[in-house]
Amino acid sequence: MGFLRNEEQRQLVHSAEVFLAAQSPVSLQRRIRDSAVAQAMDPGLWQQVIDLGWPAAVFSEDDGGLDVGYMGMGGVLEACGRHLAALPLLSSAVLCGSILRSAGDAAQKDRWLAPLIEGRLRLALALDESGRHDPHNIATSARREAGQWLLQGEKWFVIDAVGADAFIVVARLDGGAGPIGLFVVPADTTGLHVQPLHMADSRNYARLALAGVQLPAEALLASGIDSAQVLEHALDLGRISLSAEALGIIRYAFDTTLAYLKERVQFGVPIGSFQALQHRMARLYTEIEMLHSCVTAALDAIDQGDAQISQLPQLASLAKARASDLCEKAMNEAVQMHGGIGVTDALDLGLYVKRARLVQQCLGDGVFHRARYARLRGF
Amino acid sequence: MVDAKAWRAEVRAWLEANCPASMRLPITPEEMVWGGSQLRFGSDDQRVWFECMRERGWFAPDWPSAYGGGGLSAKQARVVEEEMLALGCRQPQFNLGVWMLGPVLLEVGTEAQKQQHLIPMMQGRVRWCQGFSEPNAGSDLASLRTAAVHDGQGHFVVNGSKIWTSYGDQGDWMYALVRTDPSANKQAGISFLLIDMKTPGITVKPIELISGKSSFCEVFFDNVRVPADQLVGQLHDGWTVAKKLLQHERSAMSKFSEGAAPSHDALAVARPYLYDDNGALREPIWRDRLAALLMDSHAFTLTHQRVKQEAMAGLPIHGPASIMKLVQTEQEVAKYELLTQLMGLRGLSWEGDAFSADEHAISRLLLLSKTYIISGGSSEIQLNIIAKRVLGLPG
Numbered sequence: 001m002g003f004l005r006n007e008e009q010r011q012l013v014h015s016a017e018v019f020l021a022a023q024s025p026v027s028l029q030r031r032i033r034d035s036a037v038a039q040a041m042d043p044g045l046w047q048q049v050i051d052l053g054w055p056a057a058v059f060s061e062d063d064g065g066l067d068v069g070y071m072g073m074g075g076v077l078e079a080c081g082r083h084l085a086a087l088p089l090l091s092s093a094v095l096c097g098s099i100l101r102s103a104g105d106a107a108q109k110d111r112w113l114a115p116l117i118e119g120r121l122r123l124a125l126a127l128d129e130s131g132r133h134d135p136h137n138i139a140t141s142a143r144r145e146a147g148q149w150l151l152q153g154e155k156w157f158v159i160d161a162v163g164a165d166a167f168i169v170v171a172r173l174d175g176g177a178g179p180i181g182l183f184v185v186p187a188d189t190t191g192l193h194v195q196p197l198h199m200a201d202s203r204n205y206a207r208l209a210l211a212g213v214q215l216p217a218e219a220l221l222a223s224g225i226d227s228a229q230v231l232e233h234a235l236d237l238g239r240i241s242l243s244a245e246a247l248g249i250i251r252y253a254f255d256t257t258l259a260y261l262k263e264r265v266q267f268g269v270p271i272g273s274f275q276a277l278q279h280r281m282a283r284l285y286t287e288i289e290m291l292h293s294c295v296t297a298a299l300d301a302i303d304q305g306d307a308q309i310s311q312l313p314q315l316a317s318l319a320k321a322r323a324s325d326l327c328e329k330a331m332n333e334a335v336q337m338h339g340g341i342g343v344t345d346a347l348d349l350g351l352y353v354k355r356a357r358l359v360q361q362c363l364g365d366g367v368f369h370r371a372r373y374a375r376l377r378g379f
Numbered sequence: 380m381v382d383a384k385a386w387r388a389e390v391r392a393w394l395e396a397n398c399p400a401s402m403r404l405p406i407t408p409e410e411m412v413w414g415g416s417q418l419r420f421g422s423d424d425q426r427v428w429f430e431c432m433r434e435r436g437w438f439a440p441d442w443p444s445a446y447g448g449g450g451l452s453a454k455q456a457r458v459v460e461e462e463m464l465a466l467g468c469r470q471p472q473f474n475l476g477v478w479m480l481g482p483v484l485l486e487v488g489t490e491a492q493k494q495q496h497l498i499p500m501m502q503g504r505v506r507w508c509q510g511f512s513e514p515n516a517g518s519d520l521a522s523l524r525t526a527a528v529h530d531g532q533g534h535f536v537v538n539g540s541k542i543w544t545s546y547g548d549q550g551d552w553m554y555a556l557v558r559t560d561p562s563a564n565k566q567a568g569i570s571f572l573l574i575d576m577k578t579p580g581i582t583v584k585p586i587e588l589i590s591g592k593s594s595f596c597e598v599f600f601d602n603v604r605v606p607a608d609q610l611v612g613q614l615h616d617g618w619t620v621a622k623k624l625l626q627h628e629r630s631a632m633s634k635f636s637e638g639a640a641p642s643h644d645a646l647a648v649a650r651p652y653l654y655d656d657n658g659a660l661r662e663p664i665w666r667d668r669l670a671a672l673l674m675d676s677h678a679f680t681l682t683h684q685r686v687k688q689e690a691m692a693g694l695p696i697h698g699p700a701s702i703m704k705l706v707q708t709e710q711e712v713a714k715y716e717l718l719t720q721l722m723g724l725r726g727l728s729w730e731g732d733a734f735s736a737d738e739h740a741i742s743r744l745l746l747l748s749k750t751y752i753i754s755g756g757s758s759e760i761q762l763n764i765i766a767k768r769v770l771g772l773p774g
Contacts, residue, residue: 001681001684002688003684003685003688003689004689004692004694258770258772261772262771262772262773269773270773270774272772272773272774273773273774274774275763275766277772278762278763278766278767278770278772278774279759279762279763279766281766282761282763282765282766282769282770283762285698285702285765285769285770286702286705286706286765289702290675290679290681290682291678292685293678293681293682293684293685294677294678296681296685297681297684297685314677318677318678321674322678367667370666370667370670370671370674371666371667371670373670373674374666374667374669374670377646377670377673379649379650379653379666379669
C-alpha cells in the first residue's frame, strides 16, 4: 500500500488547488444556487476543466487519457470539495467512464468513451430507484423485442442528469426477472423524461422516467461480461471519489472552525482556549487523519489494479463509511462551534454543510457500508 | 561502511543461523525473558538466543562495543531491527534499562555511570524499573514531591513514595525523578537519580487492580541513602533528562507490546455469539457495531502505515505519537466493551470452569484495558497535546 503521490500527481493536485481557488470561489456556487438553474454548474468553468484534461486524468494513454491515476484524481476531487466546485467529474469520468471502459466493445467505446474522455460528451449513471442507495434493488426492466430493447421504469437521484448527453441505465433483463444489464440511453431518446430534482445542495439531480423507451441492440453494454461486477467496481470508484471530495469539504469546515476558535473572543478570551472545545477539535483532527489514510489507501488500491482488486471493495466501504459519518459529525461540530453565525446563510459554511449531507447519502452512507463491510469480511 | 545490501544479507544469514525456530514464534507474556538478578530461562532455546545476542552485542546493536553494544551505525542497527522483525525473531531480553535508560546514560551519563550500569544491563544481570508517578503527581507529573536532600557527606537522602511502577517488586535498580529543590517552581527543582532497590529503607507493595493481580507497584522511600554520584545530568535539571528518556518510550513500548498478551481478534471471538443456534443473526445491531469496530482498527492500521511512509519520505507530520496513543488505546477499550456486551452475562465471568478461556479473559481485559487510556499520558492529556501543539489552540 502506497500513501505518497508521485511528482506528476503532486503537480496535478497543486494546479487544481490553484485553479479552483481562482476560478471557482464559493461565491460562484452561491450564484448558481440563487439563479436556480437545473444544470447547476458553470459551463465556462466546466469547459476550462475539460481543457485542463481532468476528465481524462484517470484513463490510460491507450484510451486517450492522461494516466495520472486515482491518486492524482483523488487530490483533484478533494480540491473540488474544499472549494465547493460543482463539476460532473464523478458522474461522467468516474462512474460512466469506468463502466464504458470495462464493458464497452470497440464500437461502443468509440461512440461514447472517447468523446467522454475528451469532454465532448457527458454521461450520467441512472441506478437508484429510491431515497437510500440500494444498487441490488432494481425494478427497471429491459425486454428484448424484434431486435430492439424495450426499457420501462423509474430512476431517482440521477447525479448530473440535467444536460447529460446520455445515460447509462441499470435495468433487469428478461423483462425484470433476469440479471442486470447496462444500457446507454441517449438523452433525446423518445419515452425518456428527465425531471430536475431540487435538492439541498443546489446541485444537479433528476428523476428519470423511462416509459416504453426503445433502444437498438447495441445499446446494451457488457455483452459477455458480468454486468453486476462491472457496476460494483464502478460504484466502488465512485464511493472512493466521493470520499475524497468529502475529505476536502470536511477539511474546509475544520480549518475554518479552527481559525474562528482562535479569533472569536467571549468572556474576554478566545473561545479556543476552552478545553471543552479543544478536546472536540482534537478528536475531529484525529478522525480526519484516519479518514485521510483510508481515502489514500483506497485511491492507491484503484491504481494498483489487479494486485489490490480483492481489497478494493473493503477499502471503498471503509473510506465511504468513515467519510459519510464524518460528513455528519464534522459539519455539525463546525456549525455548533461557530454558534449563531454558523446557522446563517451569510456564512459559507452552510453551503458546505448542505453539500456534505448529500455526499453522506450518495452511493451509500455509514449504515450501508458497515453492512457491506461486514458481508465482505464474512459475517 | 559495508555495502547496504551485503550487510542486510549478512544480518539475515546470522539471524537464521543463530535464532532457534521456537524463538521466531509469537511470544506469550510467560515466555518473556526479563534480564536482572532473577534472570530465568523457560527453555534452552531461550537461553541460546539470549546468549548469542548478548555476545554479539545486539541487545542494543548501535551502542559502542565498549559498553556491551554491537558497535553499529544507526543505519546498520536499523537493518538488524528490520530483519529481526521480518524473521519474526523475539526480543531476546526485555529490559527497561536497555531500552529507556541506556540511551540517556550514553548521552548525558558520566563515564563512571556508563561503566557501572551499561554493561550489567547489557549482560542481562540488572533489571530496571521506572519511578516517575506519585500519588499526587499523575498527569501533572512535575508536581512530584519525593524529596532528595543532599546530606553534605556524599549522599542524597530520599523520602516519599512512587506509584504505578511496573514490576517494581522485581527491579534491581530504579531510575527516578526526585525533588531536590522544594522552593523552585515545578520542573525547575527536579533531579534524575539512580537508586539501588536493595538500599535499606525501600519498601515495595504490589497494587491489586479491579481486574485482579497486576505488575504495578507502590514504592516507599524512608530515609533511603543514595550515593551522590548516582545523579544523572545536572542537579535540579532532571526534567530535561526525563524528556530525553521519554523520547525512547514509543520504541520501547512497541518492543514491549510484542510480548504483551496477544490482542484478541475481535471477529474470531465475536463470531459464535453473533448467531443463534439456527445460524441466524441474533440482533443486526451487533453486526453494525462489530463492523464499526473492525473498520476503526483497519483505519488505524492504515494510518500507522501512512505515518511511517511519510516519515521515511521526510514529510512533515504533526502529532502522530499522540494520535496513535489515543486511538490505539481507545480502540482496545472499545473492543473489550463490545465483546463483553455481546457475550452478555457470559462476558462478565470471573473464575471457574463454567466459562471458556475467552470469556474469562474478556471480562478481565474489559477492566484492565481501563489502564491503557490512563497510563502513559491519559487520553485527556493526549487531547491537550493535540489541541495545543498540533492545532495551536491557546491557553
